[in-house]
Amino acid sequence: MxxxxxxxxxxxxxxxxxxxxxxxxxxxxxxxxxxKTVDEKLKGKINHSVCAWCYNMPLNDLCKAAKEIGLTSIDLVDPKDFNILQKHGMMTAMVSSNGPEWGITKGFNNVAHHDKLEEYFRHYIDETAKAGFSNLICFSGNRNGLSDEQGIANCTKGLQRIIGYAEKKKVNLVMELLNSKVNHPDYQCDHTAWGVELCKSVGSPNFKLLYDIYHMQIMEGDIIRNIRDHQQYIAHYHTGGVPGRHEIDDTQELYYPAIMKAIYDTGFTGHVAQEFVPAHPNPIASLKQAIGICDIA
Incomplete structure (x- = not known):
């Protein structure tokens, strides 16, 4: 014993x-x-960007930090700030159009907005083209009682008023897929299938989707299959940890290396932008970590 x-x-x-x-x-x-500081050269399979709004710091400082990591792009920069990007030798892979009058809740699904939206977006298309950038964000707007079918019909009418101009200027209008469950109640472009049907209805190679991985995980999941099945309609990607929209590390439910591999395997050559709100006290450390997670070999 x-x-x-x-x-x-x-x-x-x-x-x-x-x-x-x-x-x-x-x-x-x-x-x-x-x-970890991403000291080694980025591997080149994924083109990395980062969304400016997530970082509570001047754009000048974010440009410096992003450039040190190896990034060449800052997402969602307004044309009035293009000079800051140019000073640092940076670009924006997705131009912001979210001005004081127009934004997420008021968009192309309301025909009453079409006249003003046409004027507004012609200006933004001009500014985007003048700077040599390619992608300009846009939004469906909230449903406000519209059926999915009517929303697609209304968006198509509005977008077709300016898409020819965008084609001429070599600018893509890119509608973001957002969740209506947690962050943006009543937003209409909240499922991949709806966005894809709108792309088909508009019928232009210059109208595509911004596939936000965070938002679509909340709304429908099945991220990798949707990316594979609908990659021809996707111009850009955003990241974010689920739940909470914080770091994309092991505190959340998605495995980003597999998602990045799926994106790369489709032949995608655009940008993937980090759009999480850092919870870590050092937000640049979180950004470095996220780039490392997504920078697949």
């Missing part, structure tokens, strides 16, 4: 050491990944 107890004690000690070692290694890896 004493010998058996001794054996059991030894097993317990070994298990405790193994567990402690495993926990320490896991913690060390997480800390190392979080604090």
């Amino acid at each position: 004493p010998q058996e107890n001794s054996r059991r004690d030894m097993i317990k000690k070994v298990a405790t050491v193994a567990l402690s070692t495993s926990a320490f290694t896991s913690l060390s890896n997480r800390v190392s990944a979080h604090e």
Whole structure:
């Protein structure tokens, strides 16, 4: 019996050491990944960008930090700030059109807005083309009682008023897919299938979708299959941790390396932009970590 107890004690000690070692290694890896500076050259399979609004810092400072990591783009920059990008040798892979009058809730699904939206977007198309950028964001607007079919019909009418001008200027109008469950109640372009049907209805290679992985995980999941099935209608991607829209590390439910591989395997050559709101006290460390996660070999 004493010998058996001794054996059991030894097993317990070994298990405790193994567990402690495993926990320490896991913690060390997480800390190392979080604090890691992306010193090595980015691998080149994914073109990385980052959304300006997520970082509570001047655009000048974000440009400097992003450039040090190896990024060449800052997303959702308004034309009035293009000079800041140019000063740092940066570009924007997605131009913001979210001005004081128009935004997410008021968009192309309301025919009463079409006249003003045409004038507004012609200006933004001109500014985007003048700077040599390609993608300009747009939104469906909230449903406000519209059926999905009527929303597509209304958006098509409005977008077809300006899409020829966008084609002439070599600018893509890109409608963002957003969730209506948590962040944007009543927003109409809230499912991939709806966005794809709108692309087909507009019928122009210069109208595509911004596939926001965070938003679509909340609304429908099935991220990789939807990317594979509908890649021809997607011009751009955004990231974000689910739930909470924070870091895309092991605190959330999506496995981004597999998603990035799926995006790369479709032949996508556009940009993937980080659009999470950092919870870590050092937001640039979080950005470095996210780029490292998405920079697949």
